[in-house]
Every structure is written in C-alpha cells, then in structure tokens.
Amino acid sequence: MTITPYSIWKDVTRIRETSPLVHSITNYVVMNTTANALLALGASPIMAHAWQEMDDIVNIADALVINIGTLSDPWIESMFRAAQKAKERNIPIILDPVGAGATGYRTRTVRDLIKAVPPTIIRGNASEIMAISRGDAKTKGVESVDLSEAAVDNAQQLFSTTGSVICISGEIDYIIGGDDSIKVKNGHSLMARVTGLGCTATALCGAFAAVNDHYQVAASHAMAVMGITGEIAAEISHGTGSMQMNFLDTLYQLSRENMDRLN
Amino acid sequence: MTITPYSIWKDVTRIRETSPLVHSITNYVVMNTTANALLALGASPIMAHAWQEMDDIVNIADALVINIGTLSDPWIESMFRAAQKAKERNIPIILDPVGAGATGYRTRTVRDLIKAVPPTIIRGNASEIMAISRGDAKTKGVESVDLSEAAVDNAQQLFSTTGSVICISGEIDYIIGGDDSIKVKNGHSLMARVTGLGCTATALCGAFAAVNDHYQVAASHAMAVMGITGEIAAEISHGTGSMQMNFLDTLYQLSRENMDRLN
Amino acid sequence: MTITPYSIWKDVTRIRETSPLVHSITNYVVMNTTANALLALGASPIMAHAWQEMDDIVNIADALVINIGTLSDPWIESMFRAAQKAKERNIPIILDPVGAGATGYRTRTVRDLIKAVPPTIIRGNASEIMAISRGDAKTKGVESVDLSEAAVDNAQQLFSTTGSVICISGEIDYIIGGDDSIKVKNGHSLMARVTGLGCTATALCGAFAAVNDHYQVAASHAMAVMGITGEIAAEISHGTGSMQMNFLDTLYQLSRENMDRLN
Numbered sequence: 001m002t003i004t005p006y007s008i009w010k011d012v013t014r015i016r017e018t019s020p021l022v023h024s025i026t027n028y029v030v031m032n033t034t035a036n037a038l039l040a041l042g043a044s045p046i047m048a049h050a051w052q053e054m055d056d057i058v059n060i061a062d063a064l065v066i067n068i069g070t071l072s073d074p075w076i077e078s079m080f081r082a083a084q085k086a087k088e089r090n091i092p093i094i095l096d097p098v099g100a101g102a103t104g105y106r107t108r109t110v111r112d113l114i115k116a117v118p119p120t121i122i123r124g125n126a127s128e129i130m131a132i133s134r135g136d137a138k139t140k141g142v143e144s145v146d147l148s149e150a151a152v153d154n155a156q157q158l159f160s161t162t163g164s165v166i167c168i169s170g171e172i173d174y175i176i177g178g179d180d181s182i183k184v185k186n187g188h189s190l191m192a193r194v195t196g197l198g199c200t201a202t203a204l205c206g207a208f209a210a211v212n213d214h215y216q217v218a219a220s221h222a223m224a225v226m227g228i229t230g231e232i233a234a235e236i237s238h239g240t241g242s243m244q245m246n247f248l249d250t251l252y253q254l255s256r257e258n259m260d261r262l263n
Numbered sequence: 264m265t266i267t268p269y270s271i272w273k274d275v276t277r278i279r280e281t282s283p284l285v286h287s288i289t290n291y292v293v294m295n296t297t298a299n300a301l302l303a304l305g306a307s308p309i310m311a312h313a314w315q316e317m318d319d320i321v322n323i324a325d326a327l328v329i330n331i332g333t334l335s336d337p338w339i340e341s342m343f344r345a346a347q348k349a350k351e352r353n354i355p356i357i358l359d360p361v362g363a364g365a366t367g368y369r370t371r372t373v374r375d376l377i378k379a380v381p382p383t384i385i386r387g388n389a390s391e392i393m394a395i396s397r398g399d400a401k402t403k404g405v406e407s408v409d410l411s412e413a414a415v416d417n418a419q420q421l422f423s424t425t426g427s428v429i430c431i432s433g434e435i436d437y438i439i440g441g442d443d444s445i446k447v448k449n450g451h452s453l454m455a456r457v458t459g460l461g462c463t464a465t466a467l468c469g470a471f472a473a474v475n476d477h478y479q480v481a482a483s484h485a486m487a488v489m490g491i492t493g494e495i496a497a498e499i500s501h502g503t504g505s506m507q508m509n510f511l512d513t514l515y516q517l518s519r520e521n522m523d524r525l526n
Numbered sequence: 527m528t529i530t531p532y533s534i535w536k537d538v539t540r541i542r543e544t545s546p547l548v549h550s551i552t553n554y555v556v557m558n559t560t561a562n563a564l565l566a567l568g569a570s571p572i573m574a575h576a577w578q579e580m581d582d583i584v585n586i587a588d589a590l591v592i593n594i595g596t597l598s599d600p601w602i603e604s605m606f607r608a609a610q611k612a613k614e615r616n617i618p619i620i621l622d623p624v625g626a627g628a629t630g631y632r633t634r635t636v637r638d639l640i641k642a643v644p645p646t647i648i649r650g651n652a653s654e655i656m657a658i659s660r661g662d663a664k665t666k667g668v669e670s671v672d673l674s675e676a677a678v679d680n681a682q683q684l685f686s687t688t689g690s691v692i693c694i695s696g697e698i699d700y701i702i703g704g705d706d707s708i709k710v711k712n713g714h715s716l717m718a719r720v721t722g723l724g725c726t727a728t729a730l731c732g733a734f735a736a737v738n739d740h741y742q743v744a745a746s747h748a749m750a751v752m753g754i755t756g757e758i759a760a761e762i763s764h765g766t767g768s769m770q771m772n773f774l775d776t777l778y779q780l781s782r783e784n785m786d787r788l789n
Contacts, residue, residue, distance in 0.1 A: 029557040029573050031292045035458040040503045045458065046362070047292050050335045056366035072576045072600070074335070099572070103582035193778070195561040195571065239775030240566045249502030252456065294555045298721040303766045308721065309625070310555050313598045319629035337598070512765030515719065 003182060005259035008221045011212050012254060016042035020062035020210035024203060025049050025079050027069025027098065030196030033244070034203040040251040041225070043207040051078045058085040063206035066113070067199055068106055069098035076109055083117040092120040092209035092218075095164075096202035100124065101131025114162055120209060121219045122158070123167040123202045126151035133158045148174055152181070165215045167205065169198060173223040177216030184220060185263050186227025188234035194244050201226045228261045229254065266445060268522035271484045274475050275517060279305035283325035283473035287466060288312050288342050290332025290361065293459030296507070297466040303514040304488070306470040314341045321348040326469035329376070330462055331369055332361035339372055346380040355472035355481075358382040358427075359465035364394025377425055383472055384482045385421070386430040386465045389414035396421045411437055415444070428478045430468065432461060436486040440479030447483060448526050449490025451497035457507050464489045491524045492517065527705035527742065531785035534747045537738050538780060542568035546588035546736035550729060551575050551605055553595025553624065556722030559770070560729040566777040567751070569733040577604045584611040589732035592639070593725055594632055595624035602635055609643040618735035618744075621645040621690075622728035627657025640688055646735060647745045648684070649693040649728045652677035659684045674700055678707070691741045693731065695724060699749040703742030710746060711789050712753025714760035720770050727752045754787045755780065 021044045026034060035045040048057045051074070058064060064086040066079050086093045097110040110132055114122070122129070126148045133154040148170025155166035155176040165177040173184040191197045204226060208218040233246035250258075284307045289297060298308040311320045314337070321327060327349040329342050349356045360373040373395055377385070385392070389411045396417040411433025418429035418439040428440040436447040454460045467489060471481040496509035513521075547570045552560060561571040574583045577600070584590060590612040592605050612619045623636040636658055640648070648655070652674045659680040674696025681692035681702040691703040699710040717723045730752060734744040759772035776784075 027573070028291050028554050029561050032295060032458060032558060035292050036503060036507070039456050039458055046365070047290070047333055048362075048366070049333060050368060052336075053334070053366035053368035056368065060365065070573055070575060071579070073578075099574075102572075102586065103574070103579035105576060105579035105582065193565045195558060195565055237775075239778035240562060241771035241774030241778070244562070244774070245504035245508055245771055248504030248507070249500075252502035252504070291554050295558060295721060298555050299766060299770070302719045302721055309628075310553070310596055311625075311629070312596060313631060315599075316597070316629035316631035319631065323628065508767035508771055511767030511770070512763075515765035515767070 003217060003220045003224060003262070005262050007217065008224050008262065009256050009259045011208050011218065011221045012225065014211040015207050018211060019044050020207055021046060021060060022063045022065060022203065022206040022210065023048065023057050023061035023082070024065040024067065025075065025082060026065060026067035026199060029069060030199040033196040034200050036248055037200045037251060038203055038207060040248045041204060041207055049075050049078050051081050054078050054081040055085050058082050058089060061091060062210035063092045063094065065094045065096070065203055065206040067096040067098055067202060068109055069199065071106060071109060079113060080116060083113060087117050092206065092215060093117065094121045094123065094202055094205045094209060095119040096199060097122065097124045097128045097132055098199065100128045107131055114164070118162040119164045120215050121165045121167060121205050123169065123205055123219065125169050125198065129158065129166060129168050130154045148172055152176065165219050167219045167223060169201060169223070173227070175216055175220045175223065179216055182216065182220040184223045184227055186224055186231055186261060188230045190234045190237065190240065190243050191230045193240045197230070224262055225254070228258055231261060232258060266480060266483045266487060266525070268525050270480065271487050271525065272519050272522045274471050274481065274484045275488065277474040278470050281474060282307050283470055284309060284323060285326045285328060285466065285469040285473065286311065286320050286324035286345070287328040287330065288338065288345060289328060289330035289462060292332060293462040296459040297463050299511055300463045300514060301466055301470060303511045304467060304470055312338050312341050314344050317341050317344040318348050321345050321352060324354060325473035326355045326357065328357045328359070328466055328469040330359040330361055330465060331372055332462065334369060334372060342376060343379060346376060350380050355383040355469065355478060356380065357384045357386065357465055357468045357472060359462060360385065360387045360391045360395055361462065363387065363391045370394055377427070381425040382427045383478050384428045384430060384468050386432065386468055386482065388432050388461065392421065392429060392431050393417045411435055415439065428482050430482045430486060432464060432486070438479055438483045438486065442479055445479065445483040447486040447490055449487055449494055449524060451493045453497045453500065453503065453506050454493045456503045487525055488517070491521055494524060495521060527708055529708060529743060529746045529750060529788070531788050533743065534750050534788065535782050535785045537734050537744065537747045538751065540737040541733050544737060545570050546733055547572060547586060548589045548591060548729060548732040548736065549574065549583050549587035549608070550591040550593065551601065551608060552591060552593035552725060555595060556725040559722040560726050562774055563726045563777060564729055564733060566774045567730060567733055575601050575604050577607050580604050580607040581611050584608050584615060587617060588736035589618045589620065591620045591622070591729055591732040593622040593624055593728060594635055595725065597632060597635060605639060606642060609639060613643050618646040618732065618741060619643065620647045620649065620728055620731045620735060622725055623648065623650045623654045623658055624725065626650065626654045633657055640690070644688040645690045646741050647691045647693060647731050649695065649731055649745065651695050651724065655684065655692060655694050656680045674698055678702065691745050693745045693749060695727060695749070701742055701746045701749065705742055708742065708746040710749040710753055712750055712757055712787060714756045716760045716763065716766065716769050717756040719766045723756070750788055751780070754784055757787060758784060
C-alpha cells in the first residue's frame with residue numbers, strides 16, 4: 001500500500017470542497033490550536049462535551065475525535081456516549097490516547113473506550129501505543145520516550161484485536177492497518193517543541209477520514225500533510241512561536257506542489 | 264441612526280482611558296483569544312465561572328459577556344446567576360448564542376436565559392439568530408449557513424419581544440434596536456477562517472457597551488472596529504496564523520485614521 | 527543575595543539538559559501559553575486536573591504549579607491532593623493566587639491551600655500578595671493596582687508565617703525569602719497587555735525550582751528570564767499579537783549573552 005502526492009492532494013481538495021464537520025472532545029490545552037488547524041485545512045471544527053448534546057452534535061458531524069489530554073469523569077461519560085452514537089451513524093472515530101501509561105486513569109479509560117467502541121483510527125506516540133497494548137511502556141508525561149519503530153509490534157497486535165488503524169507518530173510515522181504498513185518520513189524536530197501538534201495530527205485524521213473511507217490511507221494522508229506542513233513552516237520560523245503561526249499559514253496555503261515533498 | 268468614524272473613535276478612546284472590566288463566561292476554545300483582544304483594545308478581561316464567585320466578580324465588572332460555545336450544566340447555573348446579578352447592578356449583558364439551533368441543549372439554554380434575564384445585546388450569525396427566534400434554522404456547527412440579511416425579520420421580532428439589541432454578523436452586519444437598523448459592511452473573508460473571531464466580536468461588544476449606554480450604537484461600534492481591524496490585518500497576512508497575530512497587533516495600534524475605513 | 531548572568535544561565539542550561547516535568551493545574555485561559563513557554567525554555571509541561579490521576583501525575587513530576595485563575599470545586603479538591611502528594615515527594619510547589627482579593631472564593635481557597643501545604647514559592651502581583659496576607663487590598667480583576675514595593679512588608683510577613691518564597695511581580699519584581707530580598711528590574715510594559723504572561727512567570731518558576739533548590743534564587747532566575755525575554759521580544763514586536771509570538775521565539779533562542787541584560 002502506498003500514498004502519493006496525488007492521492008494526498010485529492011483528499012485535501014475534497015476537504016476544502018466539502019468542509020467536513022469534525023466534532024472534537026479534546027483537551028483544554030489544544031482546543032484553539034486544533035480548531036484553527038481544521039479551519040486552515042478547510043474543515044469545520046465543533047467542540048462540545050456535555051452529555052446532553054452529544055447525540056445532537058454527533059448527528060450532524062462527519063467525524064468524531066476523542067482526545068484524553070485533560071480527562072475528568074463527566075467528559076469520559078460524554079466520550080462513551082459520543083462514540084456509541086458515532087458507531088451507530090457509521091462515521092469515523094479517531095482516538096488520541098494522550099498520556100496513556102502515565103496514569104492508571106488514562107490507561108483504563110483508553111482501554112475501556114476501545115473495548116466498548118473500537119475506534120476507526122488510534123493515533124499516539126510510541127509509548128502511548130505500547131501502554132495501551134501491554135501497559136508497561138515508560139511514559140514521561142505526554143511526550144514519547146520510545147522510538148516509533150519499537151511500537152510497531154504492539155501496533156500490529158492492537159490492530160488485530162481491535163480492527164483500528166494504528167498510527168504511531170515519531171520521527172518516522174508508522175500507519176498500521178489491513179494493508180502493508182505505511183511509513184511517513186516527513187516532519188521537523190521543531191514540531192515537538194510546539195504544544196498540541198500531536199493533537200493536531202489526530203484532528204486532521206478526523207478530517208481526512210471524513211472524506212476517505214480507506215482509513216489507513218486517510219490517516220497516512222493526515223500524517224503526510226502534518227509532516228510536509230511542519231517542514232515548510234520550520235524553514236521560515238525563528239522559534240516555536242513563529243512555528244505555531246507559520247504552521248497555520250502553511251496549512252492554509254497548501255498547494256499541490258507542496259505534496260511533492262512526500263518521502 | 265448612523266455611526267461615524269468620530270463616534271467610534273470616541274468610544275475607543277473611552278475604553279483606553281477607563282479600561283472597563285469585562286467579565287466573560289465563555290467557551291474554552293476562545294478564552295485566550297478574547298482575553299487578548301480585550302487587552303489589545305484597552306479593556307480588562309476577567310474569566311470566571313464558579314457559581315461561588317459570580318456575585319463577587321459581577322460586583323466589580325463593567326459588563327458581562329455570556330458565550331455558550333462549550334456548555335455544561337454547572338456553567339449554565341453560573342450564567343443565570345451572573346446575569347441576574349448584572350441585571351441588579353444594571354451593567355450591560357451581552358449574549359453569544361454559539362451553535363444555537365445545532366443542539367436542543369443550546370437552543371433551550373439560550374431561550375431560557377433570554378426569558379429569565381433579557382440581555383442588553385445578542386450577537387450571533389444568521390442561523391443562530393433564526394434558531395433563537397423560530398427554532399428551525401439550519402445550523403452547521405458553529406458557522407452560519409444563512410446570509411445575515413435573511414435573519415433581519417427574525418431579529419426585528421426578537422428585539423420587539425426582548426428589547427435586546429440584536430446584532431447579526433455576516434458579510435454585512437445588521438444591528439437591530441430601537442432606532443433604524445444599522446449596517447456595517449467592513450470585514451474580510453479570512454476572518455471566518457480564524458476560530459473565535461465571532462466570539463471576539465461579542466467580547467468587544469461588552470467593552471463598548473461598558474462605555475456607551477446607547478447599546479445599538481455600542482454594538483455597531485464594536486462590529487465596525489472588528490471589521491476595520493480585520494481588513495487591515497488581512498492585508499498583511501499570509502494565512503490564518505498571521506491573521507490571528509496581526510488582528511491583535513492592529514487592534515492594539517488602532518488609530519483615528521483607521522476609522523475612516525468605515526463603510 | 528544576588529543573582530548573576532552566570533547563575534541564571536547555569537539553571538537555563540540545566541533545564542535544557544534535564545527537561546524537568548512541570549505539572550500544572552492552571553486556568554483555562556493560559557494553558558496553551560504556559561505549555562508553550564515551558565517547551566520553549568526546554569522543560570516538559572503536563573496538565574491534568576482530575577483527582578483520580580493526581581497521585582500518578584505528581585509521582586512523575588519534578589515540580590507542581592497551582593494557578594487559581596479559573597477555579598471550581600473539583601479543581602480545588604485536586605489542588606489540595608496534588609499539593610499533599612508533592613509535599614510527600616518533596617518536589618517544589620509553586621502557587622499563583624490569580625485574582626486573590628477579587629472574590630472571597632479565591633482568597634479563601636488560597637489561604638486554605640497555604641495553611642494545608644505551605645508552597646515553596648508564591649508568585650503574584652502586589653494586590654494579590656496583599657490580599658493573601660491582610661485581605662483588604664483592592665483587586666481590579668486579575669491586574670495589579672498596587673505598586674509591587676507596597677507589598678514588600680506583606681510579603682515579609684507572609685514569608686515568616688509560611689516559609690514560602692514570596693515573589694511580587696511588577697515593574698520591579700521583589701523576591702522575598704530567607705536571604706536578603708532580591709530585586710529584578712527587567713521587563714517591558716507590553717508584557718502586561720498580553721494575557722497569561724504572569725501565569726507564565728509562575729510556570730517558569732516551576733521549571734527553575736525543579737533544577738535549583740535554593741528557591742529564592744530559582745524564583746529570581748525565572749523572573750529575570752521573563753523580564754529579559756520580554757524586553758528582547760518587545761523590541762521586535764508591533765503589538766500584543768507579535769509580542770506573544772516573539773516571546774516564545776526569544777525564549778526558545780535564549781543565549782548566554784542575553785543574560786547580560788540583567789539589571
């Protein structure tokens with residue numbers, strides 16, 4: 001299975017034309033960042049977390065993104081409810097297990113969620129993916145301490161038990177699914193120094209999965225767009241502040257030619 | 264009724280001189296953005312949502328802004344309490360019905376709030392205004408799908424039943440109140456691609472209403488400043504990231520001459 | 527007691543090398559800003575607030591930052607729990623009493639917290655520090671209305687009863703502790719017009735306290751880095767939007783030479 005500049009661009013164009021509504025139940029830290037990234041790409045963000053409106057929101061959404069970065073019990077309840085409704089409606093569900101492995105609360109929540117409603121795509125760093133599948137990865141806060149390659153076996157196992165496409169972010173991104181695994185090598189080290197770019201990758205998976213139901217490819221397209229955008233933005237940035245700004249500008253201005261950076 | 268570059272500037276100057284304290288109970292996505300916009304304009308923001316401190320906060324505030332973008336029951340309780348206290352103190356109350364029409368929870372909350380304490384100003388896009396007044400507008404997430412003009416009749420009706428100044432944002436903004444309606448034509452399409460600029464308009468309504476008790480004029484001044492600032496910022500922006508930054512810079516540097524862009 | 531360009535830089539280097547994990551229970555408005563500032567400096571941020579995971583998070587953290595900017599009862603419960611655990615583990619606890627004095631709820635919470643677990647460092651503006659110690663300072667929202675010098679006596683008294691290093695921010699920062707008080711005169715007026723830079727100062731205190739257990743010096747280093755970074759950023763900024771961006775870029779690029787600006 002491969003992705004190409006052409007296949008990525010086709011999906012970007014679809015997103016721009018159809019402006020899929022991506023419902024995010026996400027963490028407080030990154031809400032503004034991910035909403036702006038979805039808008040820059042051409043999608044429509046909505047954020048809502050009260051259980052009272054989960055059904056209504058999921059009913060009009062084209063994808064559901066669940067991110068456990070700043071959990072609490074009421075939000076967990078809404079995550080389950082939204083996931084259940086998304087499953088009924090057959091729209092893609094993207095899960096970001098932020099900090100899984102760092103606390104029992106997070107690890108349990110993620111495992112319970114996956115058991116109740118297997119997500120379409122799970123995107124995390126190596127330590128998070130390892131924590132979900134075997135529970136003994138060393139997680140240092142919300143950052144990865146394992147190389148993404150080390151988690152490939154865990155991801156394969158997780159895919160076979162859940163059917164979820166597993167996307168491991170890192171210097172190289174591995175996207176595991178029913179077809180041969182896909183590697184995306186784009187990206188820039190400055191990205192790890194801006195908060196919320198991992199969560200942004202997950203949000204973009206939602207937009208791509210809304211327009212492409214080959215979910216392994218959709219996730220790979222999202223990761224390629226993240227990496228390419230990050231590379232271009234880093235070249236014109238002087239630090240993490242301008243990186244954050246240039247990332248959005250670049251995403252907004254993305255062109256077919258930019259896709260040729262895929263490697 | 265008209266507004267002029269001079270009348271706008273007079274209010275901007277008052278805001279800069281008196282630095283009114285604007286209390287916002289707003290959504291998580293835009294808190295940082297709207298706090299920074301109020302500071303850039305010259306006002307003082309405060310954000311608080313616990314019912315235990317609503318009375319104390321409203322007691323020192325010069326305006327109250329209520330925005331339902333990420334609702335939950337505890338916040339609704341605080342919104343009612345703050346609105347009641349603001350009414351007692353006779354300070355302006357500005358309501359942003361984000362996503363009204365998208366969920367029953369939001370539509371009900373807004374209607375109940377308006378019934379309990381009619382706001383001084385309600386600012387929303389066409390579909391939100393239509394949803395409040397007749398409840399059957401098609402809302403796609405938090406973005407407008409109706410032209411602002413289409414909501415003018417609903418706004419007139421809403422004004423006559425509530426006495427609230429109704430501000431419909433769109434390519435043209437319509438501000439409906441006791442005097443002839445006011446149109447503001449400033450703005451730029453890039454503004455719709457940055458999250459939270461609608462919420463920022465509402466926050467600025469709070470600052471203007473704090474210094475000008477002709478609330479239809481105050482709301483129109485806020486919309487004019489939004490539009491003018493957005494136009495200037497867009498001219499020097501390369502995408503939505505720099506737009507967000509330049510919007511704040513422009514608002515901070517706003518000059519009397521800039522007001523001549525009013526149209 | 528004095529601090530020097532060399533002593534500051536030694537701590538910055540330690541932070542960059544060891545990347546201490548700073549756990550923040552902070553307010554919604556500034557989460558993104560402070561997470562990005564910690565990352566730019568070289569530290570690792572984590573934000574979590576559910577009581578269920580407080581022990582696990584504090585167990586891996588190198589410092590705990592508590593900021594009461596958008597309080598609610600469940601968060602207060604987690605603040606107490608995290609503080610208790612941090613005390614057990616003997617990691618530094620930094621408290622930012624945002625808006626103390628503005629509401630009884632905030633003043634009470636801060637006093638109760640200090641009584642239960644005296645923080646390592648308390649950083650606030652003059653009116654907040656005065657409100658904690660005598661409770662009758664005039665607080666206008668979250669901004670200071672007293673000169674920082676006016677709060678020095680209160681800070682001395684607060685230090686003697688709690689043993690907490692007291693850092694009063696203002697045009698001149700006063701850092702009160704067991705040694706002679708330290709003054710930091712760096713900074714720029716534009717900093718007060720960007721939301722969350724006070725909270726950022728508190729977050730940076732967490733990073734410095736994680737690498738330097740002379741806490742009065744650690745807090746002074748944090749304030750010096752804030753002031754120096756703010757001065758450099760202000761020189762190249764056109765308003766508050768670019769100030770926010772340039773602050774992060776400057777913090778990311780900080781050099782040994784920049785420290786010579788200390789005054």
